Amino acid sequence: MKPALIAALSLSLATPALADWQQTLDTARGQTVYWNAWGGDERTNAFIAWVSTQTQALYGVTVEQVKLTDTAEAVTRVIAEKAAGQNDGGAVDLIWINGPNFLAMKEQGLLHGPFVADLPNAQYLDLGPTSPASVDFTVPVDGMESPWRLAKFVFSYDAAKVAEPPRSMAGFADWAAANPGRFTHPVPSNFMGATFLKQALIELAPDAAVLQQPVTGAAFDAATAPLWAWYDALRPNLWRQGETYPENESVQQQLLNDGEVDIAMSFDPASTAAAIADGLLPETARVFVPVGGSIGNISFVAIPYNAAHIDGAKVVANFLLDPATQAHMQDITVLGSFSVLDPAKLDLAAQAAFAALPTSDALPTLADLGPTLLEPHASWMTRLTDEWARRYTK
Amino acid sequence: MTRDGRLLRGVVLVAVGLGLIAPITLGLWQTARAAFGILPALGRDTLSLDPWRDLALLPGFATSLRLTLVTGVGSTLLSVLMATGFCAAVHARMTPAAGARLLTPFLAIPHAAMAVGLAFVLAPSGWIARALAPLAGWDRPPELATVNDGWGFALLVGLMVKEVPFLLLVILSALGQIPVARHMAAGRALGYGRGIVWIKIIMPQVWPLIRLPVWVVLAYALSVVDMAIILGPSNPPTLAVAVTRWFTNPDPAMILPASAGAILQAVIVAAGVALLIGAEAAMRRAGRWWLRRGGRGLSAEPGLRAASAAVMVLMGLGALAMLSLVVWSVAWRWSFPQILPESWSLRPWGGAHDGWMRALANTGLLAGATVAVSLALAIAWLEGEDRARRTRAPWAEALIYLPLLVPQIGFLFGLNVAFLHIGISSGMAAVIWAQVVFVFPYVMIALSDPWRALDPRMIHAAAALGAGPGRRLWAVKLPILLRPILTAAAVGVAVSVAQYLPTLFMGAGRVATLTTEAVTLSSGSDRRVTGVYATLQAALPFAAYLAAFAIPAILHRNRRDLTGAPAHEP
Numbered sequence: 001m002k003p004a005l006i007a008a009l010s011l012s013l014a015t016p017a018l019a020d021w022q023q024t025l026d027t028a029r030g031q032t033v034y035w036n037a038w039g040g041d042e043r044t045n046a047f048i049a050w051v052s053t054q055t056q057a058l059y060g061v062t063v064e065q066v067k068l069t070d071t072a073e074a075v076t077r078v079i080a081e082k083a084a085g086q087n088d089g090g091a092v093d094l095i096w097i098n099g100p101n102f103l104a105m106k107e108q109g110l111l112h113g114p115f116v117a118d119l120p121n122a123q124y125l126d127l128g129p130t131s132p133a134s135v136d137f138t139v140p141v142d143g144m145e146s147p148w149r150l151a152k153f154v155f156s157y158d159a160a161k162v163a164e165p166p167r168s169m170a171g172f173a174d175w176a177a178a179n180p181g182r183f184t185h186p187v188p189s190n191f192m193g194a195t196f197l198k199q200a201l202i203e204l205a206p207d208a209a210v211l212q213q214p215v216t217g218a219a220f221d222a223a224t225a226p227l228w229a230w231y232d233a234l235r236p237n238l239w240r241q242g243e244t245y246p247e248n249e250s251v252q253q254q255l256l257n258d259g260e261v262d263i264a265m266s267f268d269p270a271s272t273a274a275a276i277a278d279g280l281l282p283e284t285a286r287v288f289v290p291v292g293g294s295i296g297n298i299s300f301v302a303i304p305y306n307a308a309h310i311d312g313a314k315v316v317a318n319f320l321l322d323p324a325t326q327a328h329m330q331d332i333t334v335l336g337s338f339s340v341l342d343p344a345k346l347d348l349a350a351q352a353a354f355a356a357l358p359t360s361d362a363l364p365t366l367a368d369l370g371p372t373l374l375e376p377h378a379s380w381m382t383r384l385t386d387e388w389a390r391r392y393t394k
Numbered sequence: 395m396t397r398d399g400r401l402l403r404g405v406v407l408v409a410v411g412l413g414l415i416a417p418i419t420l421g422l423w424q425t426a427r428a429a430f431g432i433l434p435a436l437g438r439d440t441l442s443l444d445p446w447r448d449l450a451l452l453p454g455f456a457t458s459l460r461l462t463l464v465t466g467v468g469s470t471l472l473s474v475l476m477a478t479g480f481c482a483a484v485h486a487r488m489t490p491a492a493g494a495r496l497l498t499p500f501l502a503i504p505h506a507a508m509a510v511g512l513a514f515v516l517a518p519s520g521w522i523a524r525a526l527a528p529l530a531g532w533d534r535p536p537e538l539a540t541v542n543d544g545w546g547f548a549l550l551v552g553l554m555v556k557e558v559p560f561l562l563l564v565i566l567s568a569l570g571q572i573p574v575a576r577h578m579a580a581g582r583a584l585g586y587g588r589g590i591v592w593i594k595i596i597m598p599q600v601w602p603l604i605r606l607p608v609w610v611v612l613a614y615a616l617s618v619v620d621m622a623i624i625l626g627p628s629n630p631p632t633l634a635v636a637v638t639r640w641f642t643n644p645d646p647a648m649i650l651p652a653s654a655g656a657i658l659q660a661v662i663v664a665a666g667v668a669l670l671i672g673a674e675a676a677m678r679r680a681g682r683w684w685l686r687r688g689g690r691g692l693s694a695e696p697g698l699r700a701a702s703a704a705v706m707v708l709m710g711l712g713a714l715a716m717l718s719l720v721v722w723s724v725a726w727r728w729s730f731p732q733i734l735p736e737s738w739s740l741r742p743w744g745g746a747h748d749g750w751m752r753a754l755a756n757t758g759l760l761a762g763a764t765v766a767v768s769l770a771l772a773i774a775w776l777e778g779e780d781r782a783r784r785t786r787a788p789w790a791e792a793l794i795y796l797p798l799l800v801p802q803i804g805f806l807f808g809l810n811v812a813f814l815h816i817g818i819s820s821g822m823a824a825v826i827w828a829q830v831v832f833v834f835p836y837v838m839i840a841l842s843d844p845w846r847a848l849d850p851r852m853i854h855a856a857a858a859l860g861a862g863p864g865r866r867l868w869a870v871k872l873p874i875l876l877r878p879i880l881t882a883a884a885v886g887v888a889v890s891v892a893q894y895l896p897t898l899f900m901g902a903g904r905v906a907t908l909t910t911e912a913v914t915l916s917s918g919s920d921r922r923v924t925g926v927y928a929t930l931q932a933a934l935p936f937a938a939y940l941a942a943f944a945i946p947a948i949l950h951r952n953r954r955d956l957t958g959a960p961a962h963e964p
Contacts, residue, residue, distance in 0.1 A: 084814030
């Protein structure tokens with residue numbers, strides 16, 4: 001992506017109504033933004049490094065990635081700072097966040113904002129009240145975090161070894177019975193492991209609508225009874241008989257490459273194509289989703305209330321929403337994450353940039369991915385993983 | 395005691411007290427407050443036992459506790475037995491210098507790097523399984539839980555691969571202070587078997603010299619985090635990993651039971667050390683009775699051979715693990731059951747992964763700064779003792795060892811809060827400070843014995859020629875002690891490079907070092923990049939050890955007794 005194109009796209013926004021934004025840009029110049037983001041994915045790390053070179057050239061803002069093994073580390077850090085009464089000049093400027101971590105920070109008053117409406121590039125977002133960009137795990141965003149990449153739950157498998165992958169979540173129990181020890185999922189204390197359980201819950205719950213409400217004891221018991229019956233049948237046929245689980249989806253992808261399991265999972269539909277290109281999965285790896293569709297959500301960036309470089313952080317959040325940035329991000333040779341922008345709000349040049357992106361056999365089209373299922377209310381996830389731990393952690 | 399000596403001692407004590415001991419106490423205090431329900435940031439300000447009740451009710455708590463005890467105590471006891479048996483079997487045939495050379499790579503490589511390599515060697519899809527695959531006819535990895543197993547066996551092996559070489563080094567250097575050959579000859583002449591002489595005569599003399607290092611090993615094994623994440627079970631993990639996870643739970647209220655867990659971790663280590671002390675007292679009684687009974691059997695011989703064999707297997711595993719890291723770092727596509735990569739590439743070393751240069755620079759800077767501070771403190775302390783003509787009091791010895799015995803997770807969260815309170819923001823300076831807390835004790839331990847072994851006649855000669863205390867230090871002691879000082883520095887570099895939790899907590903994650911990156915990457919899917927970081931992680935301390943061998947050899951090439959090569963065998 002040429003910096004000139006990005007510059008042109010950003011300059012077109014410099015309308016008088018955005019004089020405040022000019023002030024933000026002026027204050028931000030020279031700042032270094034410490035972006036706390038999970039560091040386990042080299043492509044994401046490389047993308048963030050690219051963002052830094054761009055924001056440096058365009059706005060004089062440097063981005064430093066603070067690589068986390070778990071997003072909650074950043075939350076703990078902000079809490080430690082609050083505990084010490086450090087209410088400004090904090091160490092965390094920007095966090096890659098969503099779901100329970102966002103809920104926790106929002107409830108504890110640890111976030112700066114609302115700020116999203118002030119970002120010039122927010123004009124390309126669908127910010128309607130029920131849009132995925134406005135609701136994070138059913139929790140209203142309220143402008144306290146800004147979207148940057150789309151996530152959709154997919155499975156990957158090696159087509160050379162598996163003739164027919166399961167077609168539904170219920171089908172996983174039969175598939176595992178026929179192929180004992182060849183399937184597993186990340187430990188549910190990890191985000192991806194929890195998502196696997198939620199995906200099953202949505203399909204198996206007698207009434208999926210209750211999942212959009214905050215959880216109650218009775219609703220939980222009724223909604224999860226079929227899930228536990230299914231899981232009790234599945235678990236003995238998991239890898240290592242379900243005694244241990246991979247730490248996260250990257251470790252599971254490694255197990256797939258090592259041939260220890262036949263199926264892996266990801267929140268990034270392009271990750272399989274990317275991993276093949278990177279030599280991390282066999283050429284024959286492919287993607288599938290359950291026929292009923294799969295969970296989708298948006299990853300956000302948020303700014304802690306005590307961040308040292310709030311203006312720089314806003315400039316970075318705005319840059320991430322730039323159509324040129326989003327098109328670059330969706331390129332599978334770069335990151336392959338689907339754009340969060342509303343295609344209807346893009347101009348022709350931006351639409352053409354998206355249409356010209358390269359494709360691959362292992363890269364599903366939007367049609368292949370099927371319907372997007374809504375994330376349950378965040379309280380369900382906590383309850384679900386707690387109950388899973390109570391049942392299966394001895 | 396001269397006034398000069400008193401002043402120097404005072405300054406050093408204040409520096410150690412305020413710089414090293416106070417932060418630990420402060421951190422423990424903050425953590426303990428949270429463990430009993432007081433954490434104003436979350437609006438909790440009433441004393442309560444709830445965090446402890448919550449802790450006990452957390453799923454898998456009992457299993458985590460059991461795992462910690464089994465892997466921690468088990469690996470320490472087995473390591474001590476094996477190291478002792480191995481020394482008994484090979485001591486007569488191995489000089490301390492040769493031993494040190496053999497052991498250096500094992501001591502230099504940080505725990506995390508060793509764990510990453512071992513995980514690949516031992517896994518069902520790993521190197522050993524790949525070597526067996528053609529024989530066993532596996533086209534898929536066998537279904538065996540050889541790493542992350544529910545019993546913590548892989549973690550136990552991993553800890554032993556690191557602990558046995560450390561204990562071997564400690565025991566070999568302790569044996570240098572005992573007339574082993576004469577005792578052995580006397581014992582054999584009286585009809586005792588080799589192993590029995592070792593157990594009944596030599597070990598009782600060695601134990602007091604290695605007691606503290608064994609405590610350190612036990613404390614470390616009970617509270618290790620990075621190695622337990624990579625090799626240990628995940629559901630549930632060991633207590634130290636579980637506590638670290640609770641500290642980083644999305645629900646901030648989990649900090650309270652996490653703090654209780656951190657304090658429990660400290661209590662476990664204290665109980666473990668108390669157990670060792672109790673066992674020592676019991677042995678002293680039982681041992682006397684056993685000695686007087688006068689048994690002379692040869693029955694210990696197979697035990698010695700088994701211990702030696704086990705040590706060789708462990709060292710072989712460790713060597714394979716280190717080799718596998720280097721191979722992965724230059725691999726491209728490498729899938730089961732290939733013994734060697736299908737395609738090779740230097741891309742992990744360059745291209746998009748150029749982040750390692752910065753991590754290497756940070757790591758080097760931290761190692762340099764922490765070692766410089768620690769060496770200066772240690773030399774000032776030892777020189778203060780010399781000038782005051784005093785030996786070290788037991789409480790001073792305890793002061794030095796304290797940071798190594800208190801589990802890091804027990805005070806790092808509290809220390810972070812405390813540092814922020816005083817106004818020291820997270821960053822390079824805070825990390826240097828936090829690392830010195832752990833580097834200084836090792837440097838001090840490595841330097842103390844050689845310093846005391848310095849021939850006093852040299853000093854007396856210098857004094858008689860009119861050299862004052864300063865000149866005696868700079869012109870006589872330091873040049874003669876160059877080799878042990880450099881060795882202590884190399885030990886310090888190894889310790890600094892390996893620090894994970896202090897760097898993570900005190901650096902607010904901003905100070906990326908080879909170790910923090912390697913542990914982060916080991917939670918990812920790219921073993922090749924992990925291999926790059928782990929290789930560098932092992933290479934840096936190794937280079938420091940090499941320098942410690944080479945520099946005195948070059949500088950003192952025309953001073954036969956100072957080259958470090960033993961001039962005459964004892």
